[in-house]
Amino acid sequence: AQTVTQSQPEMSVQEAETVTLSCTYDTSENNYYLFWYKQPPSRQMILVIRQEAYKQQNATENRFSVNFQKAAKSFSLKISDSQLGDTAMYFCAFMKRAGNMLTFGGGTRLMVKP
Amino acid sequence: AAGVIQSPRHLIKEKRETATLKCYPIPRHDTVYWYQQGPGQDPQFLISFYEKMQSDKGSIPDRFSAQQFSDYHSELNMSSLELGDSALYFCASSFTSGRSTDTQYFGPGTRLTVL
Numbered sequence: 101a102q103t104v105t106q107s108q109p110e111m112s113v114q115e116a117e118t119v120t121l122s123c124t125y126d127t128s129e130n131n132y133y134l135f136w137y138k139q140p141p142s143r144q145m146i147l148v149i150r151q152e153a154y155k156q157q158n159a160t161e162n163r164f165s166v167n168f169q170k171a172a173k174s175f176s177l178k179i180s181d182s183q184l185g186d187t188a189m190y191f192c193a194f195m196k197r198a199g200n201m202l203t204f205g206g207g208t209r210l211m212v213k214p
Numbered sequence: 215a216a217g218v219i220q221s222p223r224h225l226i227k228e229k230r231e232t233a234t235l236k237c238y239p240i241p242r243h244d245t246v247y248w249y250q251q252g253p254g255q256d257p258q259f260l261i262s263f264y265e266k267m268q269s270d271k272g273s274i275p276d277r278f279s280a281q282q283f284s285d286y287h288s289e290l291n292m293s294s295l296e297l298g299d300s301a302l303y304f305c306a307s308s309f310t311s312g313r314s315t316d317t318q319y320f321g322p323g324t325r326l327t328v329l
Contacts, residue, residue: 145320200270201259
């Protein structure tokens with residue numbers, strides 16, 4: 101079974117600054133995907149970024165980038181130039197490549213302050 | 215772009231009643247997933263369907279059942295509702311090719327309140 105751990109229940113950052121959210125996971129799989137989903141107050145689950153484990157290059161989507169360390173089983177999310185709209189709960193999630201279910205971490209609540 | 219559609223968006227039921235939640239996946243997506251998110255919790259996987267067949271099963275109570283229809287929409291049927299079933303229920307969809315499953319995209323959720 102896979103487990104995903106987010107050790108930071110809450111974080112805050114000033115608008116326009118950079119923040120990094122941590123995520124570690126445990127698995128015996130070699131092929132898998134990792135995701136960051138954002139859940140704003142509307143409770144919608146929005147995909148932020150995806151990383152395929154076989155790719156060494158870290159994924160980047162505009163202001164969002166990841167630091168994927170496969171050996172350390174670490175998958176952190178960096179948000180640059182934070183905006184007020186980034187205020188949300190952020191979930192790290194794991195999925196086996198040939199699997200179905202997403203396994204989520206407990207979430208990190210991020211507050212962006214003006 | 216078309217997204218996952220869920221109905222109803224809000225549902226209030228009494229204990230021991232039944233509820234049916236519906237999910238319409240993104241066009242051309244062949245895999246549907248159901249998740250339950252309790253207050254202050256992360257989403258928990260319930261069940262999934264690929265090409266109308268159950269493909270994986272998580273922590274879904276025996277009181278719940280689900281199916282995927284020929285048009286790929288899915289329904290989650292919940293019977294003998296309990297107070298603890300109050301939660302946000304998400305449907306997600308993806309496209310599965312060979313042994314690789316693509317990214318799951320989530321619907322807006324159905325908020326179920328059991329009184």
